[in-house]
Amino acid sequence: MHVFTQCRAGRLLLAALAGLLVLGTLASAPALARDTLTLAVKGEPDDGYDPTLGWGRYGNPLFQSTLLKRDENLNIVNDLATARSLSEDGLTWNLTIREDARFSDGSKLTAEDVAYTFNTAAKAGGKVDLINMDKAEATGEYGVRITLKKRDTTFINRLISLGIVPKALHGPGYARRPVGSGPYKMVEWNEGQQMIAEINPHYYGDKPFFKRLVFLFTDEDTSFAAAKAGKVDVVVVPQALAVQTIPGMVLHPVKSVDNRGLMFPCVPDTGQVTDKGAPIGNDVTADPAIRKAIDVAVDRELLVRGVLEGFGRPAYGPCDGLPWDNPENVFKDADPDAARKILADAGWKDTDGDGIVEKDGVKAEFTVIYPADRAIRQYLALAVADMLRPVGIHAVVEGKRSWDEIKHLMHSEVIVFGWGAHDPIEVYQLYSSHHAGEGFNNPGFYKNDKVDEYLDAAVAAENYEASLPLWRKAQWDGTTGSNGLGDAPWVWLVNLEHTYFVSEHLDVGVSQVEPHGHGWPVTANIQKWTWKD
């Protein structure tokens, strides 16, 4: 070789050779490329693949398509719909759908199918909540009108998440043999083991690169072992395993709003109980000074490093970085001096020298409860308890066996919860006092009239865009709000990063910021994935 490099001709020849080589690999790339992709990302649906029962709420219904969708930056863009408008009174959606959409059996997708899907899902009693919808009707072959019972800016999320099913083929067996207008069609599903899909030849969008997808529904350990054995191309792993290496695979961490935070009872204990007999109120956490002191005392960076192996980011709110997030939620934490000052200013003092502050004879003590089978929540609770000791707050950490037990205690004790959704309705349920104590909504009975006002206004705004500033104001309007600068009814700790190993040959493009519950959402852009040699 070195003989060549001594003269120009040689260098030219080398360049030519290199060029040929590159051309050669490019030409042979399709031959080497794989047309089957194997994924182990969990997310096997409970009800099968029927969107009217809730299939495809996260990421990608795969077999069906939706009227609208969110791109990788979470902006709302058209999918089946080509035009959309919301009436002045905010009660009527008018949508035009594309004329070239076909189901995988070749039949046309029309407005009838869209109306049928919405009306069926409303009655189905699955995971699609269309309580606010009055009816959906076809106004022509490609026109759909959806009427709401009352203004609801979050309804647009149903247009994003509900996959359209064919009226003619939808029935009892549909969930097992879905037919839709999505990029892929179902080949076979063996519950608990795998699901096989292949390209839908009638798909109106760009043809996906991979002709065949195999989803393995194995548990975490089995999936990881399968990845180690080189059997899968994409695998989701818990953060604890993300520090390992898998030959031939690279780590693909994805940002998420899958958050963990502490919920505080915000009312004092007056002996009140719920209709199920659960006690309400906690005299210590009802004092905003306690909650704010905790908020600034906690070292979130340390939690990310220590508990999440670095796979996460500090959380300052329930929707960090989403379009309805208020950037002013961020503040300086890991500041025990500031925490001590907040407590002292509010009259919490350690008079008996036991290292725990007290006020009016009440010690700053409470129990932090987590579900016993969730390791991350346990470590977070223990770490936070350690961080609070130096500021004079005594947190006792306790694991509980089941959510039913936790439900009974969540109005009177501090709970480690995890949320995070691509839907601002979650912010409403967390902070609004209107449904406090129902289900898991606002278990701490937090009430701030100004926040309630903003939240109601956000839901009833004239449209989604107009609702965004109102959601932000509910968190902080400059003087009051539900964030750490305001009443701090929650102390948000971390947002997890979802950790995947993907084959080093696989290009998965840009992943969306994912919601709570990892796995399936990573497939949101699966039709854009490619194989590179």
Place this chain on the structure above:
Amino acid sequence: MHAISPSFCLGKLGRLALILSLVSVLAFTLVSLSPVDPVNAYIGIDRMQISLEQEQRIVKRWGLDRPAPERFAIWAGHALRGDLGQSMIFNEPVTTVIGKRFVTSLWLMASAWLLSGLLGFVLGVTAGTNRNSFADRVIRVYSYTLASTPSFWMGLVLLAVFSVSLGWTPICCATPPGVSPGDATLWQRLHHLILPAATLSLIGVAQIALHTREKTIDAMHSEYALFALAQGESRAGVAWRHAMRNVALPAVTLQFASLGELFGGSVLAEQVFSYPGLGKATVEAGIRGDVPLLLGITLFSAVFVFAGNLIADILYGVLDPRIRIGAEEAR
């Protein structure tokens, strides 16, 4: 052949009916008392996007808004007509789920059952014939150790050694990833069956070997064995030709009567190997609160174990005429 008389059949059928009704009442009661709230388990992480009104609809769809006795009556009425209802998690009739899953499990259970039966019997006779020999000691230590080994732990060890470290056997499932069960070759199926079946058999061997060993020792000290030995038969000859029948009877009975344990073991083994059989479906049904499926599987397993005991009863008569004659004289 021994007479499977009408009265014998009627008696057994009556007993089966009684067992099934008791089992369903008990299972239903237990499920109703379970701390798992199926609606909560179903909604899971969608908690915040589902309003109370929608939750009420889910409750209604599953008929959970009615009191438990009424739900049981409705279920029992359907069950008597052979309709065990819809599985909540598979979205299919329960009978279909059980049918499909049982076929998958049957491969596993049958191979494990045959292997452990034959191997256990041979080991037991060998140990019993040559009492206190080296072979006997090895077999005994093996059996005592294995008898107290949990099957899931055994499965994990085998998985770690043969699948993860050596890569000889597949990690999971009944067929290779991406191959549908219909297209899998016989070898592929067997390949996926090796480890789960080995797990079940290795453990199942212990009980049958120890039991057979005791019986063989007794048989070797019996008068007919001593007589045969006195006539110059070798020990092995006496064991395999004379003692065999008397030892085989309890062994076979035990093997059929242990179908319940086999079923229980397969639940754990299937969980470890993600083997999509009835055992895995049972765990899913339990965790996710799929009451119709859980009840269906409970009934099915009761019938399964009952059938095992029934076969053991009938075989008794076939293998040992004395029992048959005794039964006829008693009538």
